[in-house]
Amino acid sequence: MKYFAITICLFLFSCQNSNVKKQSENQHKSGQYITVLGIAQDAGYPHIGCQKQCCANFYNGNFKKQKVVSLGLVDKENSQKWLFEATPDISTQLADLEQNHLKTTNLIDGIFLTHAHIGHYAGLMYFGREALGKQGTRVYTMPKMKEFLSKNGPWNQLVELKNIVFENLQKDTSVVLNDKLKVTPFLVPHRDEFSETVGYKIEGENKTALFIPDINKWSKWQKNIVEEVKKVDIAFLDATFFKDGEINRPMSEIPHPFIEETVSLFKNETLKTKNKVVFIHFNHTNPALQKTAAEKTKIEKLGFKFAFEGMNFGL
Template identity: 35%
Template sequence: MVEVMVLGVAQDGGHPQPGCLRPCCANVADQHYPVSLGVRSDEGSNLLIEATRHLGDQFTLWGQTEVNHLLLTHAHFGHIDGLGLFGRETLASRGIQLHVSASMKQLVNQTPQWNLMVQQGVFQVQTFASGTSVFNDGSLSVETIQVPHRDELSDMHAFILRGPNKSLLFLPDHDTWEETLSLHDVASIRAWLSKLEVDFALLDGTFWSADELGGRDQSKVPHPPVLQTLDMLGNREQGDPEVYFTHLNHTNPLYNYDGEQMAHVTSLGWKVAFQGQRFTL
């Protein structure tokens, strides 16, 4: 058996987001950590996907204090800014297998703080290629899928976790459906998910709609809006995987479980991931 726990559902800035004094972030007690998954297999593997700055709270939520594998999708800050917590000053970890792409490995090597942690034996870096299996312990395997996402620092890979019975896609960030589907040579989201043979799909739900950022230039923070994904998916049909939106920006109305937007998502047969949610694979 493989158990996955959702350790965070927020976009990189978290929710409440630092610096936001608007109503969306007024409830400081209602904390949502940046996206991360904790994965345990019967074979004794403890995997963490993403290293957020809330990693300590996320370990508490997960009930774990150690991981033997750490996987990173890409180098944007919410996904990697907890890496330093594994060092001598805090967790003093040893020999964590750090699974990253070649461009992410280059960034690790070029960043003095992270390079030092590799030299001190905190991390052993393992490089993965796109479309390959990075990990397999007999009950759990992890595959990588490259997706287009602004790549100033590193490329971006989604992960598929396959357990003995079920599979889960983790795709927290990508730029546009047009580019992602075209890279994988498929005509629709439904066709792609079917090709990937996943039972659960955690998809980029950063923004509800294209006008959510107000005056800010949307082209600088591109993610497919949830409304567009819903338009493309339509109603859930027999044989479709369960789709859960995640990586929610602090402005996203889907944080309101009683809101009309949440009602719209569920009326079509789709869902929104929540912190502490478990999946058995």
């Protein structure tokens, strides 16, 4: 009887998880919403030079390619769409927005950048003369990010040819996109070799989301991540690594918050609060990137979510 009850619970959890995915996929029929266009760390999945089992799962045909972390913001009422991050996968991510969400004469109404690490801005190259070559793509940037792109090649050629035009951002100052949507950048601590690093608050008429794909340890931030999550409806949080010792390099050199650490911070919070957390930005070594990882299932049972391409959240 005991084993029967366990089987039933597992079945119900599986059905609930499946229903969450189906509901998420159907929340973009109208109005304003966020769609997940990529979930991997900067170098994507499979990872360059990786011969481990994690990447072998792709080469053996057991798991599909995962694009670099990116969100789309879609407003069907006003026929507008924006991109968060310009990743190396930007061509297919823009195509995803056009084919599966909103096709307009304007390819994209603007791109919000978080910082100058390769997975987050390198896709801008495709707006240049070797690729799209179109003028006037709006790029929302913080001051140091704007300066970096303006003074360093090949990015400054995009500026000189007006392939991209800047929309200036200031920390904690909202950008009103239209009468239904606004976006606010805020500074977060990270390895700021070339630019500052920001996260974003994305606000709709009814709901609000946080997007923090890259940050150092939560303790390095002047804000309390638990309290910040409580203020919003959904929070996409940096989940680059699952736990310490995951890679062969000294992990102190790349001090992201481990999933285990984030889960621990929320351990005494309500299920409602835990349900707001959506982990994103997974390194190729992270078991959360694999379909059937036991580590991922354990965290999901606690109430946390994991981002996947095609996931949608109404605003």
